[in-house]
Amino acid sequence: MEPVSLPPQSRVALCGGTHGNEMSGVYLVRELQKLEKVGSATLTTVISNPRAVQMCKRYTDVDLNRCFTDAILSSPVTDATPYEVRRAQELNTLLGPKGSAGAMDLVCDLHNTTANMGLSLISYSAQDWVILHIYRQIQVSRVSIQLNQMRVKDKVKLIQDLIFETTSASIEVGPQPHGVVRADIFNIMKECFNSGGEVDDVYTFVKSIDYPRDPETNQITAAIHPQLQDRDFCLLHPGDPMFLMFSGEIVKYEGVEVLHPYFVNECAYYEKSIAFHLARKMTLTIPPLRVKRD
Amino acid sequence: MEPVSLPPQSRVALCGGTHGNEMSGVYLVRELQKLEKVGSATLTTVISNPRAVQMCKRYTDVDLNRCFTDAILSSPVTDATPYEVRRAQELNTLLGPKGSAGAMDLVCDLHNTTANMGLSLISYSAQDWVILHIYRQIQVSRVSIQLNQMRVKDKVKLIQDLIFETTSASIEVGPQPHGVVRADIFNIMKECFNSGGEVDDVYTFVKSIDYPRDPETNQITAAIHPQLQDRDFCLLHPGDPMFLMFSGEIVKYEGVEVLHPYFVNECAYYEKSIAFHLARKMTLTIPPLRVKRD
Numbered sequence: 340m341e342p343v344s345l346p347p348q349s350r351v352a353l354c355g356g357t358h359g360n361e362m363s364g365v366y367l368v369r370e371l372q373k374l375e376k377v378g379s380a381t382l383t384t385v386i387s388n389p390r391a392v393q394m395c396k397r398y399t400d401v402d403l404n405r406c407f408t409d410a411i412l413s414s415p416v417t418d419a420t421p422y423e424v425r426r427a428q429e430l431n432t433l434l435g436p437k438g439s440a441g442a443m444d445l446v447c448d449l450h451n452t453t454a455n456m457g458l459s460l461i462s463y464s465a466q467d468w469v470i471l472h473i474y475r476q477i478q479v480s481r482v483s484i485q486l487n488q489m490r491v492k493d494k495v496k497l498i499q500d501l502i503f504e505t506t507s508a509s510i511e512v513g514p515q516p517h518g519v520v521r522a523d524i525f526n527i528m529k530e531c532f533n534s535g536g537e538v539d540d541v542y543t544f545v546k547s548i549d550y551p552r553d554p555e556t557n558q559i560t561a562a563i564h565p566q567l568q569d570r571d572f573c574l575l576h577p578g579d580p581m582f583l584m585f586s587g588e589i590v591k592y593e594g595v596e597v598l599h600p601y602f603v604n605e606c607a608y609y610e611k612s613i614a615f616h617l618a619r620k621m622t623l624t625i626p627p628l629r630v631k632r633d
Numbered sequence: 634m635e636p637v638s639l640p641p642q643s644r645v646a647l648c649g650g651t652h653g654n655e656m657s658g659v660y661l662v663r664e665l666q667k668l669e670k671v672g673s674a675t676l677t678t679v680i681s682n683p684r685a686v687q688m689c690k691r692y693t694d695v696d697l698n699r700c701f702t703d704a705i706l707s708s709p710v711t712d713a714t715p716y717e718v719r720r721a722q723e724l725n726t727l728l729g730p731k732g733s734a735g736a737m738d739l740v741c742d743l744h745n746t747t748a749n750m751g752l753s754l755i756s757y758s759a760q761d762w763v764i765l766h767i768y769r770q771i772q773v774s775r776v777s778i779q780l781n782q783m784r785v786k787d788k789v790k791l792i793q794d795l796i797f798e799t800t801s802a803s804i805e806v807g808p809q810p811h812g813v814v815r816a817d818i819f820n821i822m823k824e825c826f827n828s829g830g831e832v833d834d835v836y837t838f839v840k841s842i843d844y845p846r847d848p849e850t851n852q853i854t855a856a857i858h859p860q861l862q863d864r865d866f867c868l869l870h871p872g873d874p875m876f877l878m879f880s881g882e883i884v885k886y887e888g889v890e891v892l893h894p895y896f897v898n899e900c901a902y903y904e905k906s907i908a909f910h911l912a913r914k915m916t917l918t919i920p921p922l923r924v925k926r927d
Contacts, residue, residue: 366853369879370880395904516747516810516900517810517812517900518747518811518901519898519900519903520853520856521856521857521862522858522862523859523862525856558663562815562816563815563816565816583816585661585663585664604813606810606812607812609689609812
């Protein structure tokens, strides 16, 4: 495969608290802010949504992680502008502007999930070679903490989810309740920045599945089935149980394709009508990188 | 031991959503509201804090579960009265008034915790024989679901926590992130109402332990140590690790008495400056009950 030439990547930003109740990133950024210097790159650390962190909420007005579209970043600010829209524009000035010569080479955003996803890296572009190469460097063999019996994964997962229009890469670690910090989950995230490793497969978003709901009240009428709960990235076959109705019946997967569920029972996705995402597993060929010299 | 005579206990209230983001009770109450009749008792089902449930928050103004004191229940209502204070007075009218002839014989309040506490029953009086007898009837042998490797308990726990002044008994089931419903936790709570069993020991509240905090910012500087995380009701010995500082150091338990931690890493207790409670294990002798005939 032909090498790809890129300019040197020396300005790196690490963001925590984009969702104010996902605590590992908040505490890791605060901890790193106490240190002098990390490696040879210039590391900028940012608490993305300080007002939501202060309130220990995901967001105050709107979800900050959906505010990095070109349209929202260039929208005029009025008294009615939501806090997170103003904050997204501030962050774009601080870390960008997006696409400009002065922008960060890499923005890495730290998240937690209540899903049992272990250490997962979400890229929003299928051709962001820098991010893909960084993922390859994460030594997953060191992330050997077994959080519970059901955990089937022991290596980092790479997800390509093209529905967002952000420039950053996200690191998701779970399971951890929002508003809580667990030492094991904190250490997985900390370890992620102290080591290197390899990514074999890529999970590409296919579709979302919602909970069964009461047609009148729209309230959910089932929970994730115990055979699916905590089994992120396992195979979901046609006929496998998906939901256990509160009344006791089982709802099965009726799709025809074998797919991989992830973000299973993520707290913040109830309001987005998402019980879990389904992904197709792909093999990704990453080209060698060369540093471009002007 | 002398038998205790009590009037017949036929009016039972089951409350969910006292904390609006503790989902098992919310969904169980909604499910029971669809049924015709449960047993021979008259079962009143209530969503305690519908506004907080709607917002999927613990509370909107103040913690409803701290509003059932005589002082708050009899306080005059003004425009500035918090929503939960008004709601507590409504509930007192609906289910009480406390101590009156028309009051419910038993109010049972359903809760979730992010702590690994399994099925726990909290009584706020040391001499509420009715509640203690009901606890004895819960068949703990049926609650055999093993949620994860670290779980050491397989039977119901009884906690006497006299710091609240409510008339109700609380049922706590965890671990479950707030804002999430897990089928396994839902089923433990459901099973609790479909079976009977036995309670040997009582855990009596001794004191609370707060997280290590930065003296200037008051922000926490450590997480629960992995050797304590998920080990609710185990023994905490002097010298055992309690916290892992984000910087890496270990903070040990320096008390002199061996005690039992519970509510370890409960999300809602960060704002109350509680990392976990410590309890002393006691043996309780429960007198036989006789129904009092007028």
